[in-house]
Amino acid sequence: MGIDNSHDTVGCSPYNRESWDKVTGNTQYIDDLRFKGMLHAALLLSPHAHARIKSIDVSDALALDGVHAVIHCFTTPNILYNSAIRFYSDIDPSEMPCTERVFDQEVKFVGDRVAAVAAESEETARTAVKLIHVEYELLPSVYSLDEAVADAAVQATPFGISKTNLCGGWVAYGNQDEASVLQTIKQSPLQSVSTFRTSRVHHGYLEPVAHVAHYTPSKKLTLWTSSQSVFSFRDVLAQLVGLPQNAVRIIKTVSGGAFGGKLEVMHEPVVALLSMQTMRPVKIRLNRKEVFSSTRTRHEAIITLSSGYASNGRLIAQHVYSLLNTGAYAGSGPNTVGAQSGKTFVQYDAEAMYYRGACFYTNTPIAGAMRGYGCPQLMVAREVHMDGIARKLGIDPVQFRLQNLLLPDAKNCMGKPTHQALGRVCLEEGAKQFCWEERRKQAIAKSSGTTRYGIGVGTAVHGSGWYSVYQDMTSVTMMMNNDGSLQILTGIHDLGTGAKTVLAQIAAQTLHIPLDTIEVIEVDTAVSPLDLGAQASRSTYVGGNCVLECAQQIKEQLLEEASLMVGIDEQQFALGDGDVIEMVSGKRISFASIIDSAQKGLHGKQRQIAAVHSYASHTSVYSYSAVFAEVAIDVESGAIKVMEILCVHNSGTIINPAQCEGQVHGGVQMGLGYALSEEMEIDLETGRIKNPSFKGYHMFRSHQMPKISVTFIQGAEPSGPYGAKGIGECATDGVAGAVVNAVAHALGGVSIDHIPVHATYVKELLTQNYRVQ
Amino acid sequence: MLLGVVLSLYHFFLYIQDDFDYTVCCKGMYMEYRETVSFVLNGIERKLETKRAWTLLYVLREVYQLTGTKYGCGTGDCGACRVLIDNVAVNACSVPIHKVDGKTVLTIEGVAGDPQLSIIQQAFVEAHAIQCGFCTPGMVISAAGLLLHISEPTEKEIREALKDNLCRCTGYVHIIEAVKLASNKMKEVEDGH
Numbered sequence: 001m002g003i004d005n006s007h008d009t010v011g012c013s014p015y016n017r018e019s020w021d022k023v024t025g026n027t028q029y030i031d032d033l034r035f036k037g038m039l040h041a042a043l044l045l046s047p048h049a050h051a052r053i054k055s056i057d058v059s060d061a062l063a064l065d066g067v068h069a070v071i072h073c074f075t076t077p078n079i080l081y082n083s084a085i086r087f088y089s090d091i092d093p094s095e096m097p098c099t100e101r102v103f104d105q106e107v108k109f110v111g112d113r114v115a116a117v118a119a120e121s122e123e124t125a126r127t128a129v130k131l132i133h134v135e136y137e138l139l140p141s142v143y144s145l146d147e148a149v150a151d152a153a154v155q156a157t158p159f160g161i162s163k164t165n166l167c168g169g170w171v172a173y174g175n176q177d178e179a180s181v182l183q184t185i186k187q188s189p190l191q192s193v194s195t196f197r198t199s200r201v202h203h204g205y206l207e208p209v210a211h212v213a214h215y216t217p218s219k220k221l222t223l224w225t226s227s228q229s230v231f232s233f234r235d236v237l238a239q240l241v242g243l244p245q246n247a248v249r250i251i252k253t254v255s256g257g258a259f260g261g262k263l264e265v266m267h268e269p270v271v272a273l274l275s276m277q278t279m280r281p282v283k284i285r286l287n288r289k290e291v292f293s294s295t296r297t298r299h300e301a302i303i304t305l306s307s308g309y310a311s312n313g314r315l316i317a318q319h320v321y322s323l324l325n326t327g328a329y330a331g332s333g334p335n336t337v338g339a340q341s342g343k344t345f346v347q348y349d350a351e352a353m354y355y356r357g358a359c360f361y362t363n364t365p366i367a368g369a370m371r372g373y374g375c376p377q378l379m380v381a382r383e384v385h386m387d388g389i390a391r392k393l394g395i396d397p398v399q400f401r402l403q404n405l406l407l408p409d410a411k412n413c414m415g416k417p418t419h420q421a422l423g424r425v426c427l428e429e430g431a432k433q434f435c436w437e438e439r440r441k442q443a444i445a446k447s448s449g450t451t452r453y454g455i456g457v458g459t460a461v462h463g464s465g466w467y468s469v470y471q472d473m474t475s476v477t478m479m480m481n482n483d484g485s486l487q488i489l490t491g492i493h494d495l496g497t498g499a500k501t502v503l504a505q506i507a508a509q510t511l512h513i514p515l516d517t518i519e520v521i522e523v524d525t526a527v528s529p530l531d532l533g534a535q536a537s538r539s540t541y542v543g544g545n546c547v548l549e550c551a552q553q554i555k556e557q558l559l560e561e562a563s564l565m566v567g568i569d570e571q572q573f574a575l576g577d578g579d580v581i582e583m584v585s586g587k588r589i590s591f592a593s594i595i596d597s598a599q600k601g602l603h604g605k606q607r608q609i610a611a612v613h614s615y616a617s618h619t620s621v622y623s624y625s626a627v628f629a630e631v632a633i634d635v636e637s638g639a640i641k642v643m644e645i646l647c648v649h650n651s652g653t654i655i656n657p658a659q660c661e662g663q664v665h666g667g668v669q670m671g672l673g674y675a676l677s678e679e680m681e682i683d684l685e686t687g688r689i690k691n692p693s694f695k696g697y698h699m700f701r702s703h704q705m706p707k708i709s710v711t712f713i714q715g716a717e718p719s720g721p722y723g724a725k726g727i728g729e730c731a732t733d734g735v736a737g738a739v740v741n742a743v744a745h746a747l748g749g750v751s752i753d754h755i756p757v758h759a760t761y762v763k764e765l766l767t768q769n770y771r772v773q
Numbered sequence: 774m775l776l777g778v779v780l781s782l783y784h785f786f787l788y789i790q791d792d793f794d795y796t797v798c799c800k801g802m803y804m805e806y807r808e809t810v811s812f813v814l815n816g817i818e819r820k821l822e823t824k825r826a827w828t829l830l831y832v833l834r835e836v837y838q839l840t841g842t843k844y845g846c847g848t849g850d851c852g853a854c855r856v857l858i859d860n861v862a863v864n865a866c867s868v869p870i871h872k873v874d875g876k877t878v879l880t881i882e883g884v885a886g887d888p889q890l891s892i893i894q895q896a897f898v899e900a901h902a903i904q905c906g907f908c909t910p911g912m913v914i915s916a917a918g919l920l921l922h923i924s925e926p927t928e929k930e931i932r933e934a935l936k937d938n939l940c941r942c943t944g945y946v947h948i949i950e951a952v953k954l955a956s957n958k959m960k961e962v963e964d965g966h
Contacts, residue, residue, distance in 0.1 A: 019898040022906030023913060025841015025881035032840035123796045204941050206845050206853055206907040256843075256907030257941050287795070288846040496905025496942055658901040658947075665944030666904065694850035694939060702935040702945040 006577055007514050009505045010722045013658035014515055016498045018254065030210040030224055030253045035281035038212070039068055041274055042125035042284070043267065044115040044132050045294055046107035049363040049687030050141035050156065053105050053114065053134060060131040061117060066124040069277045070132065072115035073103035076273055081236055083265040084332035084368065086470070086532050088235045094169040095338070097330040099159045102240060102269045106139070108157050108328035109363050110687045111293030113267070118274040118282050141363035143687050145300055145325040148360045156361040157328060165360040167326050168334030171341045174319075174354030175413040181354035184317040188308025192389050196381035197754035199679040200300040200325065202292055203370055204670075204699050207256020209295050210285035213271035217279065221272055222249045226256060227523075228263040228369075228493050229533025234525045236265045241272050245525075252523040255495040259670070260369035261296050262495075263535055264331055292692035296368030297680060299336055299359065300325040303381035313395045315350045315404045322357035322378065327366040333359035336367075339536075340374030342469050345414050346622050347382070347423065347461045348404045353413050363687050365680070369535060371667070372729045375462055376674060376736060383458040383737025384744070384752060391749050396440075397457055397741065398431045405459065416468075416620070420725075422650035423459055423624035425713050430457070430648035433711060434628040443630065443745065452633045453643075454746025458737025460625045464541035464726035465617045466532070472617040474542050475529035476550040478507070480609040482599075484578070484591030485517035486554075491531020492543035493523050497728060498659035499539040503547045505655055506721050510551035512575045513591070529612060537623065537726025540655060544721030546615035553611040561594045564603035619719040623730040624650040627671075627738035630706075633746045635766055638759030640676055640743060642706040649730065650713040653723030657712070664710045664731045671735020672700050679756050795847050797825045798869040812873045815839075815883030823870050830854045830865035833880060841881035841910045845939070852938030855911035855918075856880050862918030864937070879917075881910035890917045892962065893955040900951035904942030912938050916952045924963075925956055 021027040058070040080098040082090070090096045103113055115132050119125035142154040148165040156165050174181050185191055212224040221243060227233050230250040238248040255262065267284055275282040286294070304321040322340060326333030337357045344355040359367075372379075390400035406412055408421040431437070436455070443453035466472040477489040488507060494500040500520040508515045523531065531543070555575055562580040563570035566589070573580050579588040595609050596602075628646040633639070647664050654660045677698040681690040691697050716723025736755060743762070744752050750765045810821045814837065821832065833839045833856070842865055845853030849867040856865045857879040884890045893916050896902075903909050912935065919926055919934035926934065931952045932945075940948060 013901065015898050016901065016903055018906065019903045022903050022909050023894045023897045024885045025839070025910045027906055028840065029843070029907065031844060032834075034838070121796070123794070126794075204939075205905070206843070206851060206939060206941055207905070208844065208846075255905055257905040259941065285844070288848060288851075496907075498904070662901055662904055662943055662947055665946040666942045667944075669941070669944040693848055694846050695848060699939055699941065701937075701939065702949065703929075703932040704936075705932070705945050708944060708946055 005512050007512050008509050009515055010509045010653070010655050011657070013656050014501060014505065016659065017501045017504065027254050029207055029256045030212060030226055031285045033212055033224060035212065035214065038281040038283055039118040039120065039278060040122040040125050041116055041118050041271055041282050042122065042129045043113055043270065043290065044129045045290065046110060046112040046114050048107060048136055048138060049110050049143065050139040051107050051136040052139060053107065054137050055135045056115060057133040058115070060133070061128040064124065064128045064131060066120035067117060067128045068280070069118045069274055070115060071103070071273055071277065073105045076102045077240060079240055081240060082330060083236065084263070084335065085232050085235060086229070095334050097159060097168055097334070099157065099330045102273065109365055111365055112328060113270065113294070116270045116274060118278055141687055143362055143364055143682055143684050145302055145323060145360060145362065148325065148362045149323055156363045159330065160361055165362065167330050167359045167361050170356060170358045171337045172356040173341070174352065176352050176354070178354050178356065181317055181319055181352045184352040185306050185308035185319060188316045189310050191306065191308050192385065192392060193304065193306045194385045194388055195302060195304040195753060196384055198301045198377045198380060199756055200367065201298045201674055201678045202680055202697065203259040203261030205257030205259060205261055208286050208288060208291050209266055210283065211268050211271045212281060212283045213275040214281040215272070215275040215279060219243070220247045220249065222251065223268055223272060224251045224253050225268055226258065226262050227252050228258050228495060228535060230523050230525050231491065231530055232533060233265050233268060237268060237272055240269045241276060249524065249526045252493055258495045259371040260373065260535065263369040263533060264296055266295055288694065289692045292680065292697065293365055293689055297327070297365050298370040299333065299367040299374065299377065301377035303377060305382055305385040307385065307389060309389060311393065313393050313400050313403050315348055317352035318348070318350050320344050320355045320357070320378065324357065324359040325362050325364065325367060326359040327362060327364045329366045331366055331368045333367060336374040338469060340378050343375050343378050343461060345412050347406065347459065349406050350413060364682050365689065371670060372733050375729060375733045379458065379460045379733045380736040380740060380755060384740050387741045387744065388751060398427060398436055401427055401459060419621050420650070420652065420715055420717050421622065421624065422713050422715060423461060423626065426624050426626040426648040426650050427459060429711060429713060430626040430628050430646055434646045436628065439630065447746070450634055450636050452635055452746040454631050454633070454742040454744070456629050456738045456740065456742030456745050458627045458734045458741060460730060460734030461622050462537055462726065462730035462733055464621050464623060465538035466536050467617045468620040472532065472538065472542055473614055474531045474546045475612065475614045476546045477529050477612045478550050478554050478610060480554065480591065480595050482592065482595055484595060486511070486513065486519065488518060488520045488547065489528050490520060490543060491523050491528045492539050493534035495534050497539070497663060498656060499543065501659065502540050502655045503543055506544045506547045507551045509722065510548055511555060513578050537728045537730065540724050541720055541726050542615065542617045544724055545617070546613060548721045549615055550611050550613035553613060554609060557609050557611070558591065558594050561598045561604065562589050565589065565594065565597050621717055621719060621725055623725045623727060625730050625734045627734040629738040629742040631739065631742040631746055633743065633762060638762035640757065640762060642672055642739060644707045646709045648711045648713060649727065650715065651727045651730065652717035652720045652725035653714060654712050655722065655724050660712065660727050661710045663727045665708055667731025668708050668735050669700050669705065670732045672739060673698065674755060675736035675739040676756050795844055796827065796831050798828050808871055810870055810874045812875065813877040815880060816886065821870070827870045828866055829856070829868040829870055829873055832870050833865060839880050839882050843907055843910060845907065852911040852915060853908055855914040855938065857914055857918055860918065860921050862915045881913060884913060884917060889959060892958045893917055893920065896955035896958055897951045900947050900954050902943060902947040902951035908938055908940045912940065912948055916955060919952070920956060920959060924959065
């Protein structure tokens with residue numbers, strides 16, 4: 001008989017489960033939490049880029065009415081930690097150097113923590129901060145990446161390897177040794193070398209960083225934070241405050257945007273220590289200027305690509321040399337290099353490839369995880385480099401890429417399987433939809449007067465989870481309620497991306513139950529099973545697989561109990577439309593009656609229908625994209641207007657198309673800013689950020705956005721939940737490359753060597769290179 | 774009147790200095806003072822004794838616990854704190870409380886109670902216009918400010934009306950669709966469908 005599975009939702013677009021609370025203003029973000037007796041904290045941030053604190057006088061601050069505590073480097077634990085750990089044992093100094101302290105006697109960038117105040121109101125706390133008197137001994141500092149990597153550079157921190165600014169160590173590997181790869185390039189018929197610089201950008205999440213800590217007389221610490229990885233936060237916090245992990249509870253609040261920027265421990269230890277000192281709940285909420293100066297940023301990069309190739313456009317060998325600016329502390333710097341290195345080998349095919357990269361300390365704000373994690377830097381540098389080769393050879397950029405992108409179901413130069421590497425399909429489909437060849441010609445033809453048009457393309461690739469660079473796993477707990485509805489406890493962090501909705505869809509599909517009978521309960525170290533955080537585009541792929549397998553266990557338990565109840569083999573049953581169905585007779589048994597039977601032990605072992613499942617990801621799969629862009633440039637002002645963007649993505653089966661599209665749209669907005677407008681400008685005299693506000697830091701606004709079209713090349717990934725792969729990071733990786741290549745096209749094939757491409761740079765390019773085609 | 778002019782000037786000075794404060798506008802200019810401000814907040818008449826030159830945002834969030842209006846930047850650059858004052862969308866972080874004396878203020882919490890404007894909220898949900906949601910209340914308010922004045926806006930008008938509201942999640946695409954959807958739905962209601 002046919003089974004009605006009207007509750008199957010994979011491939012449909014149910015609304016984000018958090019929408020109604022958010023759209024009515026009912027959602028409580030951290031700053032909206034109110035606790036009885038709550039104090040407010042404010043930070044004193046270093047005005048100097050590098051200095052040693054000789055003394056701190058807090059007497060005036062403490063004397064201010066309403067001030068309860070002031071803490072600083074002379075009153076807090078002197079424990080070194082790394083804010084970006086994932087596993088508890090992540091202490092390898094080459095990957096996770098411990099360089100941070102809650103307060104350090106040596107401040108290393110403008111915005112580093114010097115002291116903190118807890119007071120009755122935010123205003124009082126901020127007033128008290130101004131009454132703290134600090135005596136500094138100024139130390140030499142280094143701000144630019146160029147200076148930091150130079151021989152005999154000023155040491156930004158004491159942690160650089162061998163008295164340099166090298167952080168962690170070099171990541172260097174390829175399918176042959178470096179000398180051989182360089183030799184192959186040299187012996188190739190043609191060679192190209194180009195160096196590209198990418199700027200330091202900020203995540204620009206709308207919710208400012210905020211935390212609340214509450215330590216009570218029972219010696220337990222609870223901390224609310226908009227974290228992307230509560231378990232690693234717990235590990236760091238417990239160590240810093242000297243409590244066992246059971247006494248430290250981290251609750252993830254609804255995230256007001258994160259994009260990697262809330263993956264690393266920030267000021268949580270400060271509020272924890274203030275709460276322990278005052279025995280009151282303590283909240284901190286940074287203002288926007290503080291968010292820019294003392295949170296995390298994307299790594300600034302200088303990437304040099306060298307390629308050897310044949311005159312027919314076939315890539316023979318490629319060498320990537322990447323330098324990243326990790327800022328004042330290590331954090332995830334070495335890991336970002338590692339993650340970037342992996343992307344070298346999974347996009348294009350060549351006989352020989354080699355990656356060499358490292359990050360370096362400077363006396364500038366801390367760089368950290370940000371959507372793409374090293375990949376956007378490499379993708380934009382490489383896609384501009386590849387366009388340069390195509391131009392040199394006089395080959396169409398799409399054709400050139402089609403010749404060199406990896407093939408599916410093959411092996412890359414490292415001998416690793418490429419699985420569903422559908423980058424070429426994305427590119428071909430996009431070229432067709434965008435009318436690439438025609439528009440490429442038209443752009444030149446329609447350029448007249450002061451307006452120049454250009455068409456560009458960029459491709460990108462991103463993983464779904466950490467494997468095989470690192471181990472990856474997550475766990476899920478599922479419990480059937482008495483009425484047949486389902487509780488899912490997950491460590492997967494929903495950052496507003498709709499991860500909870502997707503997980504519910506996967507559970508609904510597996511158990512054939514309505515979405516609204518599934519509750520997904522988000523992350524709290526006291527109740528959630530272990531997860532490693534919202535990162536690496538892993539929520540749908542790793543989290544989804546875990547939910548799928550856990551739901552299958554629930555299904556087995558339901559069928560087993562039904563079999564005991566009816567007395568026929570469990571193979572004779574199936575799930576359908578919210579019931580267990582005896583397939584021959586069509587007789588339905590409700591989940592509620594099966595659950596009742598199990599709980600009372602009426603037919604078998606007395607038990608709860610529940611499962612705890614760990615999923616370890618052991619497949620390294622990649623998502624692919626091809627992005628097409630049209631720009632119009634006003635040659636008088638240098639202003640660039642992006643007219644249109646087409647994104648073609650392969651992320652396997654799309655579980656929730658509307659949400660997935662939303663991810664791509666957001667990725668485009670971030671990529672456009674990266675290409676054209678966003679840059680945290682550091683004053684090279686003082687180390688200060690020149691533009692720490694949304695007025696000075698230009699994120700794309702609604703009226704500046706182009707028309708965006710999104711196409712998904714479906715094709716189930718066998719190892720993915722219902723065939724799905726990740727999307728979050730791939731959504732932004734390829735955008736900047738396409739836009740920069742479009743600008744280069746509009747300007748007659750100029751070589752662009754850095755982003756953002758500001759109007760002033762366009763004018764410079766025009767005077768240097770402009771030629772009418 | 775003179776106070777208003779001086780405040781506005783000082784306000785502008787602070788604005789360009791990026792030195793706004795969550796709690797009070799005109800920090801440092803005034804010592805404590807008392808003023809009674811009367812206004813209608815989400816349909817309810819309110820009388821507030823202000824002790825400082827509080828921002829409207831501070832009053833909404835800390836006095837009335839209307840936390841749906843968000844602090845995003847404090848400098849009037851992100852739109853997360855948008856409210857309607859006499860049906861015009863403004864940033865509450867940049868409005869000293871005395872400026873709302875005698876006026877009508879509508880926050881996101883008040884939108885749900887308005888049969889016409891709550892259509893916008895429905896449209897935002899249906900158009901998948903909400904991701905992290907932090908910009909959402911301000912976006913809904915800006916959309917309301919637009920639709921109260923132009924019932925059938927063009928896409929260009931929608932983009933212009935939302936340009937002071939930053940969003941980092943959605944690329945604005947679904948938000949713009951939501952405003953179009955809301956406009957259509959409101960028209961249907963008006964036409965009696």
